[in-house]
Amino acid sequence: MQFVWTSTVITLIAFIILYLLLNRYAIGPLMSMMEKRRDLVLSQLNEAAATREEASAYVEQQKEALQQARKEAYDIIEQSRQTSGKQADQMIASAKEDAVRLKDEALRDIESEKNKAMAALRSEVGRVSVQIASKLIEKEIDEKSNEGLVDQYLKDVGTKS
């Protein structure tokens, strides 16, 4: 075992030079790169968390929208159901009204026809009775023919009615 002091000095110099070189050219850049990578991973993690949050908020929003749409659809169905019911009622009511109106009209027609017929009959009866009366007056003179007159009259009535 020999202790050569120059070896010690040279070792120190060599080691310090190696340290500085490594620090400058190898380990320094590598460590800053590792630091950068750590930052990158961290930022990506944060980004992922933010994206996940956003996505869950979006899903919530979608769910709400879906709920709303469902409710709207239900409302529309309900509304149409109500309208259709109302319409049916209306139709029934108008039909009833029409029926009543037609019946009334018919009744009125019947009445007026009846009245017309009555009037016609009455005038006929009047005319016939005037005829009868005139015929009677004619035949008063001719007692004999009276009987024949009545018979004729009756015959007339029978043919005319």
Next chain:
Amino acid sequence: MHEAPIIELGGIPFDLSIITMLIVSCLVVFLIAKLATRNLSIENPGKLQNFMEWVIEFVQNQIAGTMDLKKGKQFITLGVTLIMFIFVSNMLGLPFGIVFGYEHVEDATIFGQPIVSVVDAFNTAAAAGTAHPHIEVAFWKSPTADVSVTMALAALVFVMVHFLGIKNNAKGYFKHYLEPYPVFLPINLIEQFSSLLTHGMRLYGNIFAGEVLISVILKLAAVNVVGMIAAIPLMMVWQGFSIFVGAIQAFVFMILAMVYISQKIESHEEH
């Protein structure tokens, strides 16, 4: 035992194998790190980049285990440099070795300079009366198998730790030496210096012992054919174990450095 190729330039000794191996380890570490971070990508990291990130995260987890990571962040690069440099250094000595043998003093020169350690060894051998001394010099070995290298790393950590201690909380730092009673001052001082010594010596001892055993097995292989056959499984087992030890020691050195740092920057906060 192999000698270190030490030459003297202007009276200052230089260990050529240590210098070579330090340069090689630094180059290997820097190349690995540079290749791993050549095409940095946040989203699609390559295999080497993944490996580098794994190393950094491993060190980061160890630091987080000893201190608050907010304060510990600045030591990640130090921890990564320590663990990679020591691991690579530990591994370098394992696959092969380069050893020169010298029979004569005149041959033992490099760049025209005599190898001091070999000359010394020849002188010792001559003094002991050895007729034909054969001195071997190892050029390729783990730099961490040399105590002057491991102690340099330990001293670096030691100085940094105490500097941080004083900078962070000078009052608490000095008060710490007088706790629980002023009588404990020498014990506390010894504790600090023993931690420096054990920090460096542990690494040196483990790796040096590994290399010694490898050279012993090689000597066994050189004895005869039986020795060579016996040496192969032994070598396989010991190489595998050395890889394990090298990895563990690199980890232990790094974690101890972090523990010492955390002791100085955390424990004084409450005082």
